[in-house]
Amino acid sequence: MTSVRAAQIALLLLVIAAGTLAAQDARLPDRLGAQVAARIQVIVDSARAAGLPTEPLVQKALEGASKNVAPDRIVETVRSLRARLAAARDALGRDTPGADLTAAATALYAGTTTETLRRMQAARPGRPLALPFAVLADLVQQGVAVDTAAALMHDLTSAGVSDADLAQLLLLVQQDVRAGAPPVAAATTRAQGVLARVGRGEWSPP
Amino acid sequence: MAAGGDGAAFETLVHRHYGDCLRYAMRLLGARHDAEEVVQDTFVRAHRSLPRYENRDRFRAWLFRILVNRCRSAATAAARRQARMAAYASHHPTVEPPPSPDAERLARIQAALRQLPVRQREAFLLKHVEDLSYEEMAALSGQRVSTLKMRVKRARERLQLLLKDVYDD
Amino acid sequence: MTDDPTLIARVARDLSAPVPTDPRAKQAVLRAVASRRLEHGPLARAWEWLVEPRFLSVSPVAAVVVLALVAAAAVASLWGGPKALPPTRQLPVQFVLIESDARSVALVGDFNNWDPRATALAQTGEDGVWSVVVPLPPGRHRYAFVVNGGRWVPDARAPRTLEDDFGLPNSVIYVGG
Numbered sequence: 064m065t066s067v068r069a070a071q072i073a074l075l076l077l078v079i080a081a082g083t084l085a086a087q088d089a090r091l092p093d094r095l096g097a098q099v100a101a102r103i104q105v106i107v108d109s110a111r112a113a114g115l116p117t118e119p120l121v122q123k124a125l126e127g128a129s130k131n132v133a134p135d136r137i138v139e140t141v142r143s144l145r146a147r148l149a150a151a152r153d154a155l156g157r158d159t160p161g162a163d164l165t166a167a168a169t170a171l172y173a174g175t176t177t178e179t180l181r182r183m184q185a186a187r188p189g190r191p192l193a194l195p196f197a198v199l200a201d202l203v204q205q206g207v208a209v210d211t212a213a214a215l216m217h218d219l220t221s222a223g224v225s226d227a228d229l230a231q232l233l234l235l236v237q238q239d240v241r242a243g244a245p246p247v248a249a250a251t252t253r254a255q256g257v258l259a260r261v262g263r264g265e266w267s268p269p
Numbered sequence: 270m271a272a273g274g275d276g277a278a279f280e281t282l283v284h285r286h287y288g289d290c291l292r293y294a295m296r297l298l299g300a301r302h303d304a305e306e307v308v309q310d311t312f313v314r315a316h317r318s319l320p321r322y323e324n325r326d327r328f329r330a331w332l333f334r335i336l337v338n339r340c341r342s343a344a345t346a347a348a349r350r351q352a353r354m355a356a357y358a359s360h361h362p363t364v365e366p367p368p369s370p371d372a373e374r375l376a377r378i379q380a381a382l383r384q385l386p387v388r389q390r391e392a393f394l395l396k397h398v399e400d401l402s403y404e405e406m407a408a409l410s411g412q413r414v415s416t417l418k419m420r421v422k423r424a425r426e427r428l429q430l431l432l433k434d435v436y437d438d
Numbered sequence: 439m440t441d442d443p444t445l446i447a448r449v450a451r452d453l454s455a456p457v458p459t460d461p462r463a464k465q466a467v468l469r470a471v472a473s474r475r476l477e478h479g480p481l482a483r484a485w486e487w488l489v490e491p492r493f494l495s496v497s498p499v500a501a502v503v504v505l506a507l508v509a510a511a512a513v514a515s516l517w518g519g520p521k522a523l524p525p526t527r528q529l530p531v532q533f534v535l536i537e538s539d540a541r542s543v544a545l546v547g548d549f550n551n552w553d554p555r556a557t558a559l560a561q562t563g564e565d566g567v568w569s570v571v572v573p574l575p576p577g578r579h580r581y582a583f584v585v586n587g588g589r590w591v592p593d594a595r596a597p598r599t600l601e602d603d604f605g606l607p608n609s610v611i612y613v614g615g
Contacts, residue, residue: 090551122548123602129552130590132604140602156470166578173600185306188466194612197578201610204600214350221302230578230612237597280468287464292457305463309470316471378449397450428449429442436448 088121094128095137102138106145115148116161119168147171154180155192166196173200174209179217186221194226195219198233205236206246215254228257279319283312286329289399290336296394297340299383303347311336330401334409337391344387374435381431385424392417393424528573529613533581535559535593538566540585547581547608549574554584580608 088107091100103124107117120141127137151167152159154177159167167180175196183195195216202212219229232253239249290311294304314335322331382390395401395409396417403414410417533545543559549572550556559568568583580599583591592598593609601608 094551094553122552125552126548126608127604129546129554129584130604130606131588136604140604143602162577169599169601172602182306185309185466185470186302188462188469194578197610200600201597204598218350227614230614233597233612279471283464283467283471287467288456288459291459291463292454295457296453301460305460305466309463309467312467313470375452375455378452382453394453397446398453425441425446429445432445432449433442436445 090121091124094125095134099124099134099137102134103141106138106141110145110148113149114157115145115152116164118161119148119165120144144168150177151180153177155184159184160191160193162193163191163196166193166200169200170196173203173212175199175213179213183213183217183220186217187223191226192220194229198229201233202236202246202250205233205240205250207236207250208247211247212250215250219254219257222258222261224257224261228261232257279316282315282328282332286332287312289329290332293333293336293394293399294340296379296382296398297387297390298343298347299379300347300351303343303350307339307343308336311339314339327405330405330409333395333399333401337395337409340391341387348383377435378432381428384431385427389420389424389427392420393428396421528575530571531574531611531613532569532571533559533583533593534567534569535583535585535591536566537568537583537585537591540566540568542586543568544584544587545570545572545581546584547579549579549581554587559583574613576613579611579613581611582606582608 087100087104091103095103103120107120110120111117123141123144124137127140132140147168148164150171151164155163155167170180171177180196183199184192187195199212199216202215203209207215216229219232235253236246236249239253240246244252287308290308291304294307295301298304298307311332315332318335322328382393385393391410392406395406396403401409403417406412406417407414535543537543544554545557545559546552546554557570557572559570561567562569580601581593583593585591590606592607593611596609596611599608599610
């Protein structure tokens with residue numbers, strides 16, 4: 064039996080098992096009603112079958128329920144999120160943790176390219192990326208142009224800046240912007256402050 | 270063997286050629302993270318193109334064709350990025366230990382290289398550092414041997430001008 | 439201009455020195471190549487075979503075996519319960535809203551299924567100052583307030599998120615860890 068044939072049989076059995084074991088998420092009909100819940104469940108099931116994280120999709124649907132959004136819009140938004148999760152996974156690889164994919168999907172929504180995601184992943188090999196991707200999107204929300212935010216985040220992750228420092232950076236940028244600073248100036252100044260503190264330098268052998 | 274998709278064989282190729290690729294990329298682009306990214310990209314593309322590799326080419330020269338192309342694509346963005354980081358550093362200098370004489374000399378050489386147009390820098394590095402023949406360089410870049418010789422000559426002249434006292438003790 | 443081959447040879451020798459290799463960067467290359475092999479390896483090709491529509495001719499015995507497997511899996515799913523997740527460290531986080539016209543304030547977010555029934559804020563004696571302390575795991579959390587059962591209010595003192603938020607913005611908090 065070839066390796067391809069063995070994999071085919073294994074996958075077929077796995078799909079049968081997964082299909083029967085996957086139950087509907089009880090939160091959805093409770094908050095959305097049976098009909099809308101069923102439409103969302105189809106998207107969630109397809110995401111699960113594709114190996115994508117499903118909780119962000121459920122959360123997005125529940126958020127829509129809280130906001131009393133029209134059902135079609137909830138379904139469309141969840142579908143778009145699923146597509147962004149798939150694009151993130153294609154860019155970053157199949158063994159990328161779900162949290163990283165979720166944050167990468169947010170960064171894609173903010174206008175980041177898949178190339179940027181890959182470059183940030185290469186700058187921080189083997190370490191979680193959820194927070195850098197999320198901070199990138201949050202910087203764009205503060206008014207920093209997406210290319211600038213991406214370049215800053217790449218520089219900061221390359222320099223080995225910690226998650227805590229990245230989170231702190233966002234808060235400082237937000238404060239500066241609220242105090243009247245132009246967003247790009249605030250972001251680059253605060254980024255430089257972080258870099259000066261952690262001492263960006265060429266990697267040197269131990 | 271690696272062309273058949275044998276994982277271990279390709280890994281061996283990575284281990285064998287990573288250092289040279291990184292050296293070329295660092296000398297051309299001037300910064301480590303840019304170089305590391307480009308080299309990673311090169312090996313992934315090489316793996317993808319393996320079915321098209323014909324064993325009669327020297328593998329290193331074939332790999333360098335991909336590397337040189339990747340470096341060209343990255344050179345402009347890398348230069349912009351380094352200018353940005355230099356601007357940061359000039360506003361907020363950090364205190365660093367003084368570099369060794371060797372490190373200082375290498376930094377001067379690197380700075381002189383950066384003053385060359387990318388094509389001259391490329392030709393100089395391929396000829397004098399990576400030790401490719403002009404024929405290999407021509408196959409890799411699609412340029413005529415005469416053009417490449419002219420670029421190397423101009424690079425040598427400019428570097429001699431910029432570095433004439435770099436070895437004076 | 440006279441050529442100085444000695445100078446050039448020395449420059450070339452200096453440039454030829456090997457550069458230190460960061461083992462993590464090299465590992466990243468090997469991982470990238472390995473993941474590419476996975477994407478184009480036998481498993482990926484098997485998946486493509488699986489999702490492509492085709493006619494299947496199945497022997498009666500094979501059909502019975504497959505149905506038995508499906509039935510067994512269904513029975514197993516009825517008996518099995520949800521797996522317990524390992525406990526994660528939680529930190530107390532205070533949320534405050536100043537809202538003088540509020541009769542009720544709820545906190546909603548990605549930590550309580552955006553459910554306005556889940557987490558009510560309480561007035562802390564001062565008119566219009568509402569607060570609640572919630573245990574949250576370290577990381578990034580999105581949230582907002584729902585005032586008087588229907589009005590969506592982001593936290594004015596926190597950064598807003600950038601996402602498809604159905605036109606009603608959310609706030610973000612980073613909990614240290």
